[in-house]
Amino acid sequence: MNQEQLTTLLRTLLQFGGGIAVGRGWIDADTATALTGALVTLLVTGWGLYARRNAGLVASAAAVPAVKTILADPATAQAIPSAKVQPAE
Template sequence: MNNDQIFSGVRTLIQALCMFALGRGWIKPDDVPGLVAIGVASATVGYGLYARRNTALVASAAAVPAVLSIVTDHVTAAAVPSDKVQPAAA
C-alpha cells in the first residue's frame, strides 16, 4: 500500500465520520469541510512524524543500494534489521 492509498482511505474515513455525525445532528453542514480539512491535515502531520523517526530514516537509507554502511547508536542499530546498519564503537 502506498501513501496515496493510505491518505485516500484516511480522507474517506474522515468524510464518513463527518457524514455520520451530520446525520445524528451532532454537527452542522457548514462544519463538515473544516472538520475534514483538520482531520486530513492532522493525519498528514502524524504520518510525517512517524515516517521521520530515526529508525525509519536509517532503514530507508539502508535500503538504498549505493549505501554500503551506516554507523549509528546502539538502540537504532538494534531496531533496524539490516546488515548495513552497525552500532558505533563504544
Template sequence: MNQEQLTTLLRTLLQFGGGIAVGRGWLDADTATALTGALVTLLVTAWGLYVRRNAGLVAAAAAVPAVAAILADPATAQAIPNAKVRPSA
C-alpha cells in the same frame, strides 16, 4: 503504505464518517468539512514526524537496494532489524 496513500485513506474514512454524522443530524456540512480537514492535517503531521525520526530515516535508507551498509549510533542500529545497519565504533 506511503504518506499519500495514508492521507487518501484517512480523508475517505473521515468523509464517510462525516457523511453519516450529517445524515443523522449530529453535525452540519460545514462543521463536518472543517473537522475532516483539521483531523487529516493533525494525523498526517503526526505520521510525518514519526516516519522522519532517526530510526525511520535509517530504515528507509537501508531498504534501498543500492545501499550496501549504514553505520549508525548503537541505539539506532539496534532499533533497526536489518543486516545493512551496523553500529559505529
C-alpha cells in the same frame, strides 16, 4: 503505504463518517468539513514526524537494494532489524 496514500485514505474515511454524522443530524456540513480537514492535518503531521525520526530514516535507507552498509549510532543500529545497519565505533 506512502504519505499521499495515507492522506487519501484518511480523508475518504473521515468524509464517509462525516456524511453519516450529517445525515443523522448530529453535525452540520460545515462542521463536518472543518473536522475532516483538521483531523487529516493532525494525523498526517503525526505520521510525518514518526516516519522521519532517525530510526525511520535509517530503516528506509536500509530497505534500498543499492545500499550495502549504514553506520549509525549504537542505539539506532540496535533499533533497526537489518544486517545492513552497523553501529559506528
